[in-house]
Amino acid sequence: MSGKRKRLPKLKNVPVLDDIERVHSIIKEYIHDTPVLTSNSLNELLGCEIYFKCENLQKIGAFKMRGALSAALSFSDKELEKGLIAHSSGNHGQGIAKAAQILGVPAYVVMPENSSASKMDAVKGYGAKVITCSNSMKAREETTKKIMDKKGLSFVHPYNDYHVMAGQGTAALEFLKQKSNLHFLLAPVSGGSLLCGSSIVAKELSSKIKVIGCEPLEVNDAERSFYAKKIKTNKSTNTICDGLKANVSEITFPIIAKNVDEIISVKEKTIIKAMQLIWERMNIIVETSSSVPLAVVMENKKYFSGKRVGIILTGGNVDLKKLPF
Amino acid sequence: MSGKRKRLPKLKNVPVLDDIERVHSIIKEYIHDTPVLTSNSLNELLGCEIYFKCENLQKIGAFKMRGALSAALSFSDKELEKGLIAHSSGNHGQGIAKAAQILGVPAYVVMPENSSASKMDAVKGYGAKVITCSNSMKAREETTKKIMDKKGLSFVHPYNDYHVMAGQGTAALEFLKQKSNLHFLLAPVSGGSLLCGSSIVAKELSSKIKVIGCEPLEVNDAERSFYAKKIKTNKSTNTICDGLKANVSEITFPIIAKNVDEIISVKEKTIIKAMQLIWERMNIIVETSSSVPLAVVMENKKYFSGKRVGIILTGGNVDLKKLPF
DSSP: TTTTOOOOOOOOSOOOOHHHHHHHHHHHTSSSOOEOOHHHHHHHHHHEEEEEEOOOOSSSGGGHHHHHHHHHHTTTTTHHHHHEEEEEHHHHHHHHHHHHHHHHHOOEEEEETTSSSSHHHHHHHHTTTTEEESSHHHHHHHHHHHHHHTTTEEEOOOOSSSHHHHHHHHHHHHHHHOOOSSSEEEEEOOOSSSHHHHHHHHHOOSSSSSEEEEEEEGGOOOHHHHHTTTTHHHHHHHHSSSTTSSSSOOHHHHHHHHHEEEEEOOOOOHHHHHHOOOOOOHEEEOOOOOGHHHHHHHHHHHHTTTTTEEEEBBOOOOOOOOOOO | OOSSSSSOOOSSOOHHHHHHHHHHHTTTSSSOOEEEEEEEEHHHHSSSSSEEGGGGGSSSGGGGHHHHHHHHSOOHHHHHOOOOOESSHHHHHHHHHHHHHHOOOOEEEEEEESSSSHHHHHHHHOOOEEEEEEESSHHHHHHHHHHHHHTTTTTTTTTSSHHHHHHHHHHHHHHHOOOOOOEEEEEOOSSHHHHHHHHHHHHHSSSSSSSEEEGGGGHHHHHHHHHHHHOOOOSOOOHHHHHHTOOOOOTTTHHHHHHOOOOEEEEEHHHHHHHHHHHHOOOOOTTGGGGGGHHHHHHHHHHHHEEEEEEEEOBBOOOTOOOOO
């Protein structure tokens, strides 16, 4: 690994705009400044002006690249040389694997044994070692701890981590610099790091922009927590959005409660329709999870009528043989 | 229709860079300045640096939007008010329909009766009138002439038209301004207007860049014509690239012969593999015809090794239910 890379100081508190700008100044050389796209036909259909920040076109096909790099670059040389570890069934694992590859250090990704072959192949393709475990969260955590302790690895949590949160916030930072006059900023919410990072950026850059977390109705823990003002959990995870099954946490929820204006949940069938519309009208590939904010606009047309709406399209890693539409 | 729109003077000769810049300065307010995307994983796989100019993300999902607008804006108010007519089974029809919609004038598109329902719907969706005819080119031309004469419409040919050619050239103009140090510029060739426009821009902007026309082996009229130094025709049109079945013409071929450095043809199965790679690695939707230049790089890895290769991705209008991979 090269010792010449610029590094990030450890974040001990909730990141502020300055922290997120510092993270961006360092990770930007490794990531894509993804394009902001628009579609006249979607605008006409929905009666508002929608701007899509295309993180599905980010490296590894998802915004998780940002948080993974931000976290990796906060470790010391000594820590990095031993290696990184994460547990993930999805894009966070790919982010950590790719970040480690970029930095020339080892990475281990613990994945449930029912993860798709294509996702495991992607992680391996970035040079990380995949360790499978049984499908429970407990098994993931125990397996991770065992290998971490044995090899002295540095663990990166997918969302309970201020560096990850600051990294995810760099997408909104680029977005609001590309398009500064939005009325709304919409992002999906799962564990909450993207929504936290985005809301910190939005609220410090503009007092006017409304930040809305978007969630499938089937896993609307964030919506219920937000209006109850305390953390509520999902009883089931019966949604096609496999990237949105996590619960908001004690780290992320207070930030969401403070910064976010609304959380809106939507039906599964609207999510599928939104996904199909994005594919057909925009010629880009997005995951189910990415399609939730557009579904929110579709189910609330009147509310967004005539407004400038920014949507973060979070990722595009789908199995092309298993489309839901 | 608004009489206040900026208009283009009639082009009587082969367009030069100045003409194409003038066209761009006028059509740019109606089109997307499409992003240039890269993929590390494709670069590693193929051993070169590839830059993709994403006209699949253009309005109507294809570069044909540019030529159609350029041609439409060269007509007088009187001509435009009567309306435009084109015959097309694909993207040119959509381009003319959309250009007419933007300008607020009528459009008629003659389409063979075996055109897909989705393509007819797209043309109708832009407000144009669709007239079906039997599937031969003769029937298309006769039907078009009849309606044109009856209604006094202005006809726009898909490639035998200097305004169309200049319009298509604006994609390369944006591309080479975004990325000026390319070793190669690759574009598909069918009737030839995109390759003509691109090569005019490339040769006037840089003496170093090599321009390569890319063609399916099954319809390699341009390749055979290029090396025989006279127009050869396709005996069959047995290719999955439904956008590349036309033949180079007496208008386009001399420009290709003068400006283009090479024409390379590729196998159908490489085109399908290239298409799948673009979908999977880049998360964007491209048509078969768009995938031919990447197939050229894949079949000639050594030739492009270590070079900066620019590829125009021409369009993304596919039937999502009928993928070839």
